[in-house]
Amino acid sequence: MTEHIKNERWVYFADWEHGPAARVEDLVLLGYDHFSKATPLTSHMHEDAYEFVYVDQGAVDWEVGEEPYSTNAQHIIHTRPGERHRASFDYIGPSTIWWMIIRDPAQEKEWFGLQEEERQIFVKWIQNCPRVQLVSKDIVIYFKRLKQLLQQQQHTELLEFQLRHYVLELLLHILHHPQHVVQSPNMHTYTLQLKERLLQNPFERYTIGQLAEEMGLSESHFYRVFRETNGQSPTAYMERVRMDYACQVLKESEMSITDIAMELGFKTSQHFSTVFKKMIGMTPKAWRKQNTK
Known part of the structure; x- marks a missing residue:
């Protein structure tokens, strides 16, 4: 989008x-x-x-x-x-x-x-x-x-x-209908595992090629099944997980925005702030001010 x-x-x-x-x-x-x-x-x-x-x-x-x-x-x-x-x-x-x-x-x-x-x-x-x-x-x-x-x-x-x-x-x-299975139940499980890995190591930058290899799929097939299962691309999904992690750190710690950006694997705090605002609706600084006492 x-x-x-x-x-x-x-x-x-x-x-x-x-x-x-x-x-x-x-x-x-x-x-x-x-x-x-x-x-x-x-x-x-x-x-x-x-x-x-x-x-x-x-x-x-x-x-x-x-x-x-x-x-x-x-x-x-x-x-x-x-x-x-x-x-x-x-x-x-x-x-x-x-x-x-x-x-x-x-x-x-x-x-x-x-x-x-x-x-x-x-x-x-x-x-x-x-x-x-x-x-x-x-x-x-x-x-x-x-x-x-x-x-x-x-x-x-x-x-x-x-x-x-x-x-x-x-x-x-x-x-009353039995729970339907999405296009790939294995991909659904893999998505949850990927989220846990990102929350533990948010600085990691996985390529679609790496993720596809883990699933034993071609890049194009992995991308299609991931998008069908999750409604968004692998890249967009991983960025959202990182921004949710950033919200948690901003709220619960006093780490500087620059340090948070580095921990999340961004090369600059400006790039981090741009992505954060697109996903969350405001800058990291404004979000921290609004959500901390």
Whole structure:
């Protein structure tokens, strides 16, 4: 993603709409975000609702309560009613996400128009849903269809039914389908191992050739599978891991910005600051001032 591309956002607010769509009150919010640069995403919660976030492209680190969670492309993460959550370090890096907020089925007797027995099945499924899971890319079809329906200028008699249908189809895709495997489960495991190696030795500069050789793949094949699995290039992924590490050091130590740049393998502090601002949204100096007492 390049810097000249602007962030894109589309959000549907149930309470602000009119016509049949407004009667689907259990769909609180539906949204799409394309972040071309680091953007603030601070702590918040939904008192009586669940939020589901699907990562279409990129890698996003989250904090739910005090627990950290990492997501890559084809991951979906959810939060429960009353759980405070945010993007790690209050900033979400370049990525594309779809997200949906729905009312808690345990508290809504007429949840999406289901019969009591059906509603209780969803209550059980949603309460036992893994925090983070892999899903098929097909899930985007349901998000896009919902968006198209909500953007209709004319509300037909079937709109309310269609909206309920696609929300429930999307939830079934998340809650009741077996976890889908991304294009390469081995690459997913390798990505997590690579992240650990970078956090332990952030100054290391691995070439795509080196990484491909470790996996026993050609450079072109490695690059394609890595991008399909993680939604971004190996270089972009490794740079994001280094910037997350830099945030931790800036917050927890008094190391100079120059020393941090050297530890991360940058030749100059100016280059480090440029990359940091692109990923995090502000200079290292400004970020440290904002995040330390």
